[in-house]
Amino acid sequence: xxxxxxxxxxxxxxxxxxxxxxxxxxxxxxxxxxxxxxxxxxxxxxxxxxxxxxxxxxxxxxxxxxxxxxxxxxxxxxxxxxxxxxxxxxxxxxxxxxxxxxxxxxxxxxxxxx
Amino acid sequence: xxxxxxxxxxxxxxxxxxxxxxxxxxxxxxxxxxxxxxxxxxxxxxxxxxxxxxxxxxxxxxxxxxxxxxxxxxxxxxxxxxxxxxxxxxxxxxxxxxxxxxxxxxxxxxxxx
Numbered sequence: 426x427x428x429x430x431x432x433x434x435x436x437x438x439x440x441x442x443x444x445x446x447x448x449x450x451x452x453x454x455x456x457x458x459x460x461x462x463x464x465x466x467x468x469x470x471x472x473x474x475x476x477x478x479x480x481x482x483x484x485x486x487x488x489x490x491x492x493x494x495x496x497x498x499x500x501x502x503x504x505x506x507x508x509x510x511x512x513x514x515x516x517x518x519x520x521x522x523x524x525x526x527x528x529x530x531x532x533x534x535x536x537x538x539x
Numbered sequence: 540x541x542x543x544x545x546x547x548x549x550x551x552x553x554x555x556x557x558x559x560x561x562x563x564x565x566x567x568x569x570x571x572x573x574x575x576x577x578x579x580x581x582x583x584x585x586x587x588x589x590x591x592x593x594x595x596x597x598x599x600x601x602x603x604x605x606x607x608x609x610x611x612x613x614x615x616x617x618x619x620x621x622x623x624x625x626x627x628x629x630x631x632x633x634x635x636x637x638x639x640x641x642x643x644x645x646x647x648x649x650x651x652x
Contacts, residue, residue: 467644525632
């Protein structure tokens with residue numbers, strides 16, 4: 426069955442370290458997204474991609490970067506982790522090029538920055 | 540400034556009764572709305588959606604109502620079941636702007652047996 430996976434599921438790191446969270450989907454979806462979930466804020470968009478070599482900044486992109494070298498993967502990199510980036514991170518994907526398309530989410534990665 | 544708001548952080552209902560979850564939005568460009576359900580330690584799962592050309596969409600026990608003039612939507616669950624206990628997120632999309640979603644803060648629903 427097609428799916429979307431995230432790894433690792435849990436990560437503890439130290440301030441200043443570079444961290445990469447993986448997202449892999451087997452639906453062959455063009456669109457991929459990264460969100461963070463914080464209490465009281467719901468899910469906030471970090472970065473998104475509408476296809477290979479395409480990346481765009483979302484609402485809370487500072488301190489994060491993504492790259493899209495193939496259809497299946499959109500890794501999220503924290504260049505220099507900060508305690509404010511302690512959160513739960515969700516990857517999502519969708520097929521339709523335009524709006525009005527349902528996004529399907531991965532199981533999440535809980536990141537703690539000490 | 541939150542463009543999508545869920546003003547009730549939590550809601551408790553008795554099994555078999557109706558659950559009504561509310562969502563308000565401020566951006567008049569939003570024209571597609573979704574509800575997601577989230578269990579602890581899992582990703583959000585899609586529940587139901589509605590386009591702005593409709594005012595109601597029904598799927599089994601779940602119905603979403605949209606009031607465009609009030610910029611308000613609601614999710615009705617009838618009858619509520621203990622397995623419905625989860626956090627529910629409202630999300631909005633401006634179709635012309637692409638596939639990005641703006642989420643509300645979520646409402647934790649507890650259905651008591």
